[in-house]
Amino acid sequence: MEAPPRPQPPQQEKSAAQIGEEYRAALFAQxxxxxxxxxxxxxxxxIITAIICFPFGxxxxxSDTEKKCDRCGVQL
Structure with a gap:
């Protein structure tokens, strides 16, 4: 006769903090x-010069721009 199947141990659910940490790590990996x-x-x-001296402003x-990454803050 076959042995009855063993009950599986309950799987632990991830907490919101663990899920958030994994999500943040995935974004930083990108x-x-x-x-x-x-x-x-x-x-x-x-902005002020553009308004006052339009269209030459x-x-x-x-020329007064700054490009940064929204996720990691690195200046591009």
Whole structure:
């Protein structure tokens, strides 16, 4: 006769903190592979100059930019 199947031990559910940590690690792994999430911000000096000296102030606006990754904060 066959032995009855053994009951499986209950699988532990992951806590919200563990799931969040895994998600954050996956996002940082994407940044480590070079797939950043770029975000461009414009400086206040460039914005003011663009408004006051329109249309020539747009040159100042586009030169006063900063690109950073949303996830890891590295300046691109």
């Amino acid at each position: 940044c480590a592979q070079g797939r950043h999430s770029p975000k461009t911000t414009y400086g206040p000096c460039g 747009l040159i100042c606006l586009f």
